[in-house]
Amino acid sequence: MNYCNQCGAKVELRIPEGDTHMRHVCLQCGEIHYLNPKLVIGCVAEWNGSILLCRRAIEPRHGFWTLPAGFMENGESTLEAALRETREEACARVAIDGLFALINIPHISQVHLFYRGRLVGGGHSAGVESLDTSLFGEEAIPWDDLAFRSVALCLKSYFSDRRNGTFGFHEADLLPP
Amino acid sequence: MNYCNQCGAKVELRIPEGDTHMRHVCLQCGEIHYLNPKLVIGCVAEWNGSILLCRRAIEPRHGFWTLPAGFMENGESTLEAALRETREEACARVAIDGLFALINIPHISQVHLFYRGRLVGGGHSAGVESLDTSLFGEEAIPWDDLAFRSVALCLKSYFSDRRNGTFGFHEADLLPP
Numbered sequence: 001m002n003y004c005n006q007c008g009a010k011v012e013l014r015i016p017e018g019d020t021h022m023r024h025v026c027l028q029c030g031e032i033h034y035l036n037p038k039l040v041i042g043c044v045a046e047w048n049g050s051i052l053l054c055r056r057a058i059e060p061r062h063g064f065w066t067l068p069a070g071f072m073e074n075g076e077s078t079l080e081a082a083l084r085e086t087r088e089e090a091c092a093r094v095a096i097d098g099l100f101a102l103i104n105i106p107h108i109s110q111v112h113l114f115y116r117g118r119l120v121g122g123g124h125s126a127g128v129e130s131l132d133t134s135l136f137g138e139e140a141i142p143w144d145d146l147a148f149r150s151v152a153l154c155l156k157s158y159f160s161d162r163r164n165g166t167f168g169f170h171e172a173d174l175l176p177p
Numbered sequence: 178m179n180y181c182n183q184c185g186a187k188v189e190l191r192i193p194e195g196d197t198h199m200r201h202v203c204l205q206c207g208e209i210h211y212l213n214p215k216l217v218i219g220c221v222a223e224w225n226g227s228i229l230l231c232r233r234a235i236e237p238r239h240g241f242w243t244l245p246a247g248f249m250e251n252g253e254s255t256l257e258a259a260l261r262e263t264r265e266e267a268c269a270r271v272a273i274d275g276l277f278a279l280i281n282i283p284h285i286s287q288v289h290l291f292y293r294g295r296l297v298g299g300g301h302s303a304g305v306e307s308l309d310t311s312l313f314g315e316e317a318i319p320w321d322d323l324a325f326r327s328v329a330l331c332l333k334s335y336f337s338d339r340r341n342g343t344f345g346f347h348e349a350d351l352l353p354p
Binding site (some may be wrong): 081 | 185279
């Protein structure tokens with residue numbers, strides 16, 4: 001960040017009075033610009049025992065497989081974000097059963113939240129950000145071609161819980177690789 | 178947002194190619210500025226059956242009581258944010274037992290996350306953002322003087338779960354009042 005998005009003047013890094021963190025502060029209008037972690041919301045959608053995955057048409061990780069997920073937008077709830085991402089990336093409708101996992105990735109200032117649910121009607125197809133969508137049974141998951149570590153972690157917890165017959169809520173931190 | 182924080186030129190609201198939402202786009206360098214919901218992280222800390230509350234020394238809701246909570250910072254985990262806020266606002270240490278509640282407030286683009294835990298040693302005092310700190314039993318909670326609806330919702334769920342002898346995970350949406 002170089003300029004104030006309010007008045008267009010230069011910003012400088014300093015610790016505002018009463019604060020404990022360095023912030024981008026505008027030297028002209030005094031605005032303090034806070035940077036905060038972003039929420040990425042996704043969904044484990046099941047159909048006849050298989051899980052819906054999307055192959056990414058965009059960077060990062062173009063061509064790799066992922067759960068439908070993306071940045072939460074202003075003005076929506078976490079549940080609405082999960083439904084929207086599943087609709088946008090996989091043209092699919094899902095009935096949500098509950099929140100399943102919260103995964104912190106502090107070094108990139110992201111928090112990933114995954115819901116679990118069931119595909120409605122079984123239909124799916126690639127949205128504009130996907131090259132392809134497909135349903136994978138546990139034995140067919142392309143583990144070596146998953147886009148993100150949070151997706152792998154979420155899927156492993158999901159299959160483990162499913163084998164045990166009960167779904168919990170999972171919290172984990174991912175450190176730099 | 179009026180100016181690009183990268184190059185200082187004017188921004189304009191438009192829907193970028195392949196996007197579905199209006200964004201602030203820089204007319205000079207092309208940077209797309211995304212606005213995303215912020216996470217507020219807090220903690221229900223118990224000591225001998227009472228709950229730690231802070232009386233706010235800052236706006237909004239100056240003088241009202243709240244659970245220790247605040248905006249999550251870049252580079253930390255949700256758990257670390259809960260510990261930090263409890264330390265900063267109430268000079269207290271807490272042993273976290275689990276994530277307790279996720280409360281969406283879409284009209285202000287916030288997601289509130291509350292952990293639950295136990296005060297360590299029982300010590301607490303007002304940090305710079307608090308006028309006072311105190312431990313309240315369920316019957317003494319200042320319900321009419323709580324700062325935020327999410328805090329009231331969280332406390333009600335907490336006491337209800339405690340009476341039932343088991344703590345669950347609670348998800349709720351708050352609509353405009």
